[in-house]
Amino acid sequence: MSEDLARAPYRDPQLDPAKRSDDLLSRMTLREKLAQLGCVWSTQLAEDDDFSEAAAERLLADGTGHVTRIGAATGLRPAESAHFMNRIQRFCVERTRLGIPALVHEESTGGFCARDATQFPQAIGLASTWDPDVVERAAEVIREQMLAVGARQTLAPVLDIARDPRWGRVEETYGEDPYLASRMGVAYVRGIQGADLARGVAATGKHFLGYGLSEGGHNHKPAHIGPRELREVFARPFLAVIQEADLASMMNAYNEIDGLPCGGSKAILDDLLRGELGFDGVVVADYFTTLLLITAHRIAADQGEAAARALEAGLDMELPALQCYGEPLRERVESGDVDVALVDRALRRALCLKFALGLFEEPYVDEDAAPTVYQTPAQRQLAREAARASMVLLKNEGELLPLSADLSCVAVIGPAADDERLLLGDYHYPAHLEIIYRREGADPGILPASDSTAFAPGPYYVPMVTPLAGIREAVGAATRVLHARGCDVQDPDDADLEAAAAAARDADVAIVCVGGRSGLVPWCTSGEFRDAADLSLTGAQQALVDAVLATGTPTVVVLVNGRVLAIPEIAERVPAVLEAWLPGEEGGHAVADVLFGVHNPAGRLPVSLPRSVGQVPIYHYRHWEGAMGPFSADYSDLSAEPLFPFGHGLSYTRFAYGQLDVETPAGDGPVCITVEVGNAGGPAGDEVVQLYVQDLVASVARPISQLVGFARVPLAPGETRRVRFEVPQAQLAFYSAEMRFVVEPGAFEVRVGASSADIRAKARFELGGSVRELSARDVPPTRVTVQ
Numbered sequence: 073m074s075e076d077l078a079r080a081p082y083r084d085p086q087l088d089p090a091k092r093s094d095d096l097l098s099r100m101t102l103r104e105k106l107a108q109l110g111c112v113w114s115t116q117l118a119e120d121d122d123f124s125e126a127a128a129e130r131l132l133a134d135g136t137g138h139v140t141r142i143g144a145a146t147g148l149r150p151a152e153s154a155h156f157m158n159r160i161q162r163f164c165v166e167r168t169r170l171g172i173p174a175l176v177h178e179e180s181t182g183g184f185c186a187r188d189a190t191q192f193p194q195a196i197g198l199a200s201t202w203d204p205d206v207v208e209r210a211a212e213v214i215r216e217q218m219l220a221v222g223a224r225q226t227l228a229p230v231l232d233i234a235r236d237p238r239w240g241r242v243e244e245t246y247g248e249d250p251y252l253a254s255r256m257g258v259a260y261v262r263g264i265q266g267a268d269l270a271r272g273v274a275a276t277g278k279h280f281l282g283y284g285l286s287e288g289g290h291n292h293k294p295a296h297i298g299p300r301e302l303r304e305v306f307a308r309p310f311l312a313v314i315q316e317a318d319l320a321s322m323m324n325a326y327n328e329i330d331g332l333p334c335g336g337s338k339a340i341l342d343d344l345l346r347g348e349l350g351f352d353g354v355v356v357a358d359y360f361t362t363l364l365l366i367t368a369h370r371i372a373a374d375q376g377e378a379a380a381r382a383l384e385a386g387l388d389m390e391l392p393a394l395q396c397y398g399e400p401l402r403e404r405v406e407s408g409d410v411d412v413a414l415v416d417r418a419l420r421r422a423l424c425l426k427f428a429l430g431l432f433e434e435p436y437v438d439e440d441a442a443p444t445v446y447q448t449p450a451q452r453q454l455a456r457e458a459a460r461a462s463m464v465l466l467k468n469e470g471e472l473l474p475l476s477a478d479l480s481c482v483a484v485i486g487p488a489a490d491d492e493r494l495l496l497g498d499y500h501y502p503a504h505l506e507i508i509y510r511r512e513g514a515d516p517g518i519l520p521a522s523d524s525t526a527f528a529p530g531p532y533y534v535p536m537v538t539p540l541a542g543i544r545e546a547v548g549a550a551t552r553v554l555h556a557r558g559c560d561v562q563d564p565d566d567a568d569l570e571a572a573a574a575a576a577r578d579a580d581v582a583i584v585c586v587g588g589r590s591g592l593v594p595w596c597t598s599g600e601f602r603d604a605a606d607l608s609l610t611g612a613q614q615a616l617v618d619a620v621l622a623t624g625t626p627t628v629v630v631l632v633n634g635r636v637l638a639i640p641e642i643a644e645r646v647p648a649v650l651e652a653w654l655p656g657e658e659g660g661h662a663v664a665d666v667l668f669g670v671h672n673p674a675g676r677l678p679v680s681l682p683r684s685v686g687q688v689p690i691y692h693y694r695h696w697e698g699a700m701g702p703f704s705a706d707y708s709d710l711s712a713e714p715l716f717p718f719g720h721g722l723s724y725t726r727f728a729y730g731q732l733d734v735e736t737p738a739g740d741g742p743v744c745i746t747v748e749v750g751n752a753g754g755p756a757g758d759e760v761v762q763l764y765v766q767d768l769v770a771s772v773a774r775p776i777s778q779l780v781g782f783a784r785v786p787l788a789p790g791e792t793r794r795v796r797f798e799v800p801q802a803q804l805a806f807y808s809a810e811m812r813f814v815v816e817p818g819a820f821e822v823r824v825g826a827s828s829a830d831i832r833a834k835a836r837f838e839l840g841g842s843v844r845e846l847s848a849r850d851v852p853p854t855r856v857t858v859q
Contacts, residue, residue: 080096085430085433089428092427093419097416111136111391112131112140113145113393113520115520116131132174140177141179142176145508146187149187161222172426182497183656185499185501186217187532191500194497197462197654215265217446220446225320230246233250243497243634249718251780252678257277270430278323279324286327294329312851312853324361337385341385348849355421356387361390365382384414456665460665463652463666463675464673473628473648478550482581487558489538494590494632496654497590498602502531537657537661540585542663545661554575558571563612564612570619572616585663588635606685629642630650632653636679638685639715672757674759675721679718680692683713717829718828719760720826724754725753727757730747732834734822737801743822744797751787758786763781763824768821780854781854795856796856797854801846802852804820804839805851813848817839821834
């Protein structure tokens, strides 16, 4: 770097990022600008088990905006990963003309997707905690581990509202409800980014917008959503993280809405996201979005046109590699077909983020220190706490649970009983890396992999605790633990069912662990690209449950799965059912803690569980009761109600609700709702107090059940506490027939309870005055205090 550049204003940390970006931008050639709008795969920079200078000279000569996934594409351990990142960064900083550092991005929906990193429950499990504090603390661990290896942007959280369980990516989301997803998303972003982005990791909200309600539950398919619902439901979590947590980055969705592909639509990425929601950060492309504008959506004939469409729409960065934004875009700019001002607009945003992250001042990390923040006892304890909090007890007939730790014999049965791989979701490490494994008989992979042995992605697991291991540790020394696999997750072969039945016959209780295999490759049952038309258990697993039940032994079913299953046969016939989702590295301990009463379950469903795939989509936030006069609201052959409703979850104790008081606001103040809740049973436990509201008469149709607040309340035996909700009137607002964001006067019903269907107290209040238009950008959360 020349002496003049070393003293340039963009090198001055005392200037704000906008001024530094403008100065740097003014010094850049077109090639240097375009390089900053793209990426280089990390694995393409490795050769002979080390960083390749030759590859860097070829791929990084003009610098690069991002480096795509070191952790989520290799088997490098923390020190090695930090070393590799430093080598890449040193080339960018010391060997390019302007010395612009690269930004390494990674994945982290349920933990940093990297070797040795803590694997927390997948996002659907974190949502089941109904505990933003746990989510924020987990995100803080992810931030610490990413910072240690120099990864400064994560492609998380997933804020899609998931209402179709056929969609394989439901497991990556926080469920079906916009308010719950908002609270979890804000907690996650705060934990990841920290109080100061210069010491944090840039979070990326995804996927904007409507991705979770695709046609037929099929990934990438169009979403049929009207403009009012799009804003009130699907955009709401994104608005929350923008306004409350200053989200740094956003990622487009693959789908289209009313003919507009999200990755190439100015109406979605500019008018709605920036204009209406107020987002001012960087929009990054979901992988290969620009190419899909040609091959899938067909709104562009070639890469140059795709680049022009995406750039004009507001897509700032092309991931995972520089393709359309490279030579094809350069040709369009130089010919005058694309205004260079569009390039500068995107680049200014990308550079501002790099300056805000402090990359120019501290581009390198301490390689020796990196391993010290991985797999610490405190992190594993938090993983166990989060997994325990995520467990949802769906059924407990005859109070079969909790089990005694001194039973004579316990049979632990099923394909998910002792398979560490099945505890992981599609974006956990190493499950996610199956897309790049080079194994005999396996899919050759769809993403670049290095030929370097040291970089090969394994599989490598952190120490994983399976349900069988957790149960063996939980029971007394005199208790025999029998184990039989019974069947595979997918294989319909039932040859091993008799061994499972024999184990059950010899036991006091049978614990049957069934579920699925989450991932992205063809042999997985849920995850990205793994959508399903049938929501039943796969393979011979239902036959396995039937064989165990036929023995007459008291039976508990543990569901270890990312798929939202329709399980009416199990729900009707099995005494106790525990939803464990994809609980991560401490999942087995968490399952055992709940089964044997070490932990009183308090997880609650973030989705409605259907009785049949024929009910899909089914969710609590519906607009119509369905009944008309004497005619039933049910199907002719099935109840219309869910098998288990949104918010459902049982406890080992009983909770009693007292008086519900509502303070009608004067003027534009909040609606204040207070309720007493007490532990009327035996053990200590947490009750998740849920607040729903219904606008009884409005100018447009409104949902019959709208979640506007919740609190996870710990209660000792006999203890009573008072929960106060201060609901801003903006939470009651909606888009009118004229698409104005308004709050209307009139009657509302408040419902407080243990689930959307288990309402314990109701009250009404009236909002006075006239129709008032509010700012659609300003929808503060409900304030909750527990005394």
